Amino acid sequence: MKAIAYIILLIYAILSLTPFIWAFLVSTAPVSYGGKSVDIMQWPPQISLFRIPPLVFGAPATLKNYALVFHEVPYARWFLNTLIYAGLTTLGHLVLDSFGGYAFARLNFPGKNLIFTFLLSLMMIPVYVTIIPVYNLMVKYNLVNTYWGLFLPKLTGVFGLFFMRQFFYSLPKEMEESAMIDGAGVLTRFFRIALPMSKPALIALSIYIFLGSWNDFLWPLIITSDKSMFTLTMGLNFFRTTYYTFWQLMMAATIMMTLPMVIIFLVFQRYFVETGITSGLKG
Amino acid sequence: MKRRAREAIAGYAFSLPILVSVAVFTVIPIVQAFYYSFTDYDALKQQIFNATVDKVMAVGMYLGLLPEEVKVDQALKSFDPASFVESMIGTSISKKLKRILRKYFDSKKLLQDYASGRLSGESKIGNFIREYLKNGGRYFEKYRPDIIGLKNFKWMIKDEYFWIALKNSFIFALVVTPIQTFLALILAVAANSRVRGVSFFKTSFFIPAITSSAAISMIFMLLYSKPGFINRTLSLFGIQPVDWLNNPSTALPAVMAMNIWTTAGYFMVTFLAGLQNIPQSIIEAAIIDGADGWTRFWKITLPLLKPQITFVVTMGVIGTLQVFDQIYFLIKSQENTTMSMYIYQNAFRYGKMGYASALALIFFLIILSITLIQRKFMERGLEAM
Numbered sequence: 001m002k003a004i005a006y007i008i009l010l011i012y013a014i015l016s017l018t019p020f021i022w023a024f025l026v027s028t029a030p031v032s033y034g035g036k037s038v039d040i041m042q043w044p045p046q047i048s049l050f051r052i053p054p055l056v057f058g059a060p061a062t063l064k065n066y067a068l069v070f071h072e073v074p075y076a077r078w079f080l081n082t083l084i085y086a087g088l089t090t091l092g093h094l095v096l097d098s099f100g101g102y103a104f105a106r107l108n109f110p111g112k113n114l115i116f117t118f119l120l121s122l123m124m125i126p127v128y129v130t131i132i133p134v135y136n137l138m139v140k141y142n143l144v145n146t147y148w149g150l151f152l153p154k155l156t157g158v159f160g161l162f163f164m165r166q167f168f169y170s171l172p173k174e175m176e177e178s179a180m181i182d183g184a185g186v187l188t189r190f191f192r193i194a195l196p197m198s199k200p201a202l203i204a205l206s207i208y209i210f211l212g213s214w215n216d217f218l219w220p221l222i223i224t225s226d227k228s229m230f231t232l233t234m235g236l237n238f239f240r241t242t243y244y245t246f247w248q249l250m251m252a253a254t255i256m257m258t259l260p261m262v263i264i265f266l267v268f269q270r271y272f273v274e275t276g277i278t279s280g281l282k283g
Numbered sequence: 284m285k286r287r288a289r290e291a292i293a294g295y296a297f298s299l300p301i302l303v304s305v306a307v308f309t310v311i312p313i314v315q316a317f318y319y320s321f322t323d324y325d326a327l328k329q330q331i332f333n334a335t336v337d338k339v340m341a342v343g344m345y346l347g348l349l350p351e352e353v354k355v356d357q358a359l360k361s362f363d364p365a366s367f368v369e370s371m372i373g374t375s376i377s378k379k380l381k382r383i384l385r386k387y388f389d390s391k392k393l394l395q396d397y398a399s400g401r402l403s404g405e406s407k408i409g410n411f412i413r414e415y416l417k418n419g420g421r422y423f424e425k426y427r428p429d430i431i432g433l434k435n436f437k438w439m440i441k442d443e444y445f446w447i448a449l450k451n452s453f454i455f456a457l458v459v460t461p462i463q464t465f466l467a468l469i470l471a472v473a474a475n476s477r478v479r480g481v482s483f484f485k486t487s488f489f490i491p492a493i494t495s496s497a498a499i500s501m502i503f504m505l506l507y508s509k510p511g512f513i514n515r516t517l518s519l520f521g522i523q524p525v526d527w528l529n530n531p532s533t534a535l536p537a538v539m540a541m542n543i544w545t546t547a548g549y550f551m552v553t554f555l556a557g558l559q560n561i562p563q564s565i566i567e568a569a570i571i572d573g574a575d576g577w578t579r580f581w582k583i584t585l586p587l588l589k590p591q592i593t594f595v596v597t598m599g600v601i602g603t604l605q606v607f608d609q610i611y612f613l614i615k616s617q618e619n620t621t622m623s624m625y626i627y628q629n630a631f632r633y634g635k636m637g638y639a640s641a642l643a644l645i646f647f648l649i650i651l652s653i654t655l656i657q658r659k660f661m662e663r664g665l666e667a668m
Contacts, residue, residue: 001576005473012470013487016548020490022512023502041510100301108287109294115302122309124651126605128626128643132319132636133312156308161301186293215495217608222631233497233608240504247505254498261493266486272552 020258025056027066027251033059040247065252072249073238074228075256081147082231082257085220086213088151093160093209094202101164102190106176116165119158127218135222145226154213160205167201168194204271211261232257319640320435322428323377326634329426331372332409341371341411342397353398355391364388372408377429380422387418428637435641444617445642448625449649451535452604455621456653459539459546460599466547467595468588471554472580485555488548496545496608503541504528504613531616538613542606550595557591558584593661600657604650622646 025047026040038059046058053060069075103109104116134153143149176189184192195202217233224230232253239250265272343349345367346358365381393415396402406414413420439445470488474481491499506512507527514524527537561584569579585592607623614620620628626646630639 002476002478005476005478008469008473009478009484012466012548013484015544016487016491019499019502019506019544020494022506026505041508043510043515096301096304099297103294103297107290107294107297109291109298112294115298119305122305124647124654125309125313126623126643126647126650128605128623129316129640129647130309130312132630132640132643133315134308135631136315136636137307137312153308155304158305158309186290186297190297211493215493215497217495217497217611218627221611233495236497236501239501245504250501251505254501258494258498261495262490265489265493269482269486272489 020255023251024255025061026247027255028054028061028063029057029248030059030062030064031068031246031248038248065248066256069249069253069256072246073235073253074230075232075235075253077228078230078232078235079257081150081229082214082233084147085150085216085231086210088147089154089213090206090209092151092155093157094206096155097160097164097205098195098198098202099190100161101166102168102194104161104165105168106189106194107186119161123158123162131218131222138223143223145224145229149223150220150229150231151213154216154219160209163205163208164198164201167198171197200271203268207264207268207271211264214257214261316640316643319428319637320644321430321432321641322637323431323434324428324635324637324640326630326636328374328634331374331426332407332412332423333425334372334408335405336371336408336411337405338402338411339397342367342393342402345370346397350398350400350402353394355394355398358394359391362390362394364390368408368412371411379429383419383422384412384416387416388412389415389417431637435638436645438638439641439645444620444625447618448620448622451619452622454535455539455542455606456600456603458536459542459603460596463543463547463550463599464592464595466543467550468554468592470548470551471558472584474551474555475558485552488551491545492549494545497612499541499545500609500612503537507537507613528613529615531618534614534616535619538609541613542603542609546599546602550599553591553595554588557588561587593658596657596661597654600653601650604653 025045029038029040032038038057040057042057046055048055053062055061104112138144138149138153143152171194175193179189179193215233216231220231220234224234236250236253239246239253339350346353346362348358364384365376368380368384369376393402409423409425412423416423470484474484478484508514509524509526509529513527514522518524525533527533565583565587566579569583574582605623606621607627610619610621610624611627614624622642623646626639626642629635629642
């Protein structure tokens with residue numbers, strides 16, 4: 001039994017990683033070698049990794065393509081745009097969702113349950129319903145091709161609110177109650193007691209939102225048309241033209257935009273699984 | 284102030300920011316989209332009244348006469364203000380606008396001004412029209428879509444590509460969801476059988492899920508190309524090379540396979556968490572009762588995974604029905620388009636925002652009913668286990 005399990009897991013691990021390994025190998029092939037352009041489609045691929053420098057597609061491997069990407073397209077700018085977009089969206093959600101989540105979990109106000117049920121029902125609405133009016137709103141206020149236009153409409157999701165509410169709800173009430181008897185106001189209870197205890201949830205939510213916006217394509221596609229406002233996902237289109245695809249550069253760009261997410265995942269892995277935040281990661 | 288009142292105020296204040304953002308970017312847009320779906324909203328016409336024209340040139344071009352050649356009374360007989368405006372903005376206008384123009388446009392004054400040379404300068408088309416309009420000028424201030432009732436929905440029934448897109452979305456969901464769920468389950472069971480290196484496997488399975496769909500599409504564009512890695516590997520088994528993405532009959536299956544690849548490992552983590560929650564004592568009791576591995580899986584493991592299966596299938600259906608990025612990058616033929624892509628194309632490529640909103644509305648209703656039916660169906664199916 002165990003042997004079968006190992007075989008299944010190993011085969012799927014190979015299947016999962018091979019595309020990335022292949023993409024990396026292609027990204028290390030020089031564009032041209034010995035006066036001829038390097039054909040990354042050649043077969044057999046003439047790869048031998050056990051020499052210095054390793055041989056890929058019949059040419060010595062190099063990391064030059066990674067530098068070349070910055071030279072050929074405004075990659076640094078796109079990187080910055082993506083960082084700003086994902087960063088602001090994350091920050092906004094942290095504030096909105098933790099305040100809102102606390103209100104719906106801990107504070108009593110008339111209409112609370114009704115509002116919350118209504119908000120939950122919005123989760124079913126596909127983005128395609130609202131995206132046209134939201135785009136028109138952005139056009140009206142001249143926010144197309146701006147950071148505001150990129151991140152503001154992204155602050156509307158209900159998922160984060162729901163997640164934070166559940167988390168606050170699950171926290172033991174006693175500390176807040178005794179603080180209340182000691183005369184602590186709502187703000188004190190929220191900032192001094194509830195928030196410090198929700199560090200894991202806040203980290204998980206940040207990763208979830210950051211990852212989602214880093215990888216987002218649909219909204220940047222609609223709201224940016226100016227090359228200087230592109231995000232990394234938008235920029236990928238630049239490496240293919242009608243006649244020619246710059247595979248080496250494209251793969252270098254692809255690897256570079258994926259690496260930060262892999263690192264974040266590896267560092268914060270336990271928050272992914274423990275908090276169950278992963279629900280609905282991939283659209 | 285009473286404590287309860289203070290708490291209520293704090294509650295409203297705390298939830299206000301998220302409520303405002305939900306109202307502005309979700310609730311109001313839903314209402315607007317609903318309204319749009321009954322109109323002929325055309326984004327390409329949005330700027331028609333803002334374009335600038337040379338007044339003399341516009342009239343001259345329409346009449347085909349120089350100012351000194353115009354005899355006002357004679358020209359007036361054949362002058363149609365509606366077709367004049369259409370010629371000026373270069374596109375058709377609605378019946379309502381035509382009616383207003385024919386009723387209130389002072390053609391005589393315009394022709395007199397033209398003939399006498401009083402007409403001069405440049406102006407925005409909207410302002411130019413309103414100058415000569417005795418009534419109803421507000422309709423020419425900015426573009427207003429016309430309410431056309433159910434026409435968008437009637438058009439949809441006749442629209443061949445709507446049906447193609449809908450069919451493809453269904454196929455995508457129907458093929459991908461069961462396979463990815465099944466695969467995720469197998470991987471989870473394998474990883475739960477006390478093997479070593481579970482965290483390595485989990486990590487490698489998870490990497491496709493945390494990589495952006497755009498990046499994955501690029502990698503697979505490389506792998507799927509005719510002289511590419513996948514064809515070369517398949518040729519080891521004697522399979523002829525296929526132009527996966529350029530051939531309309533293989534493009535969608537190729538994207539589906541890729542989609543399964545990105546999600547199976549990620550749903551596996553959900554199942555694994557569920558499996559690890561199953562108390563060991565139940566399994567041991569079953570072993571003592573003589574249940575073999577197969578029976579244990581069907582009678583114990585699967586029923587206890589009910590919540591995870593429901594979750595994975597629901598998320599899978601919603602996710603696959605709405606897949607966009609991968610279609611955008613890898614699908615070339617309109618024959619292979621899906622609903623999300625077709626809505627995007629109509630709204631942002633053809634500018635048909637009214638029609639696109641109608642499509643989105645129908646799409647939402649379809650997703651909603653599928654989710655509800657599926658919930659009912661799955662509850663029954665899982666109870667039977």
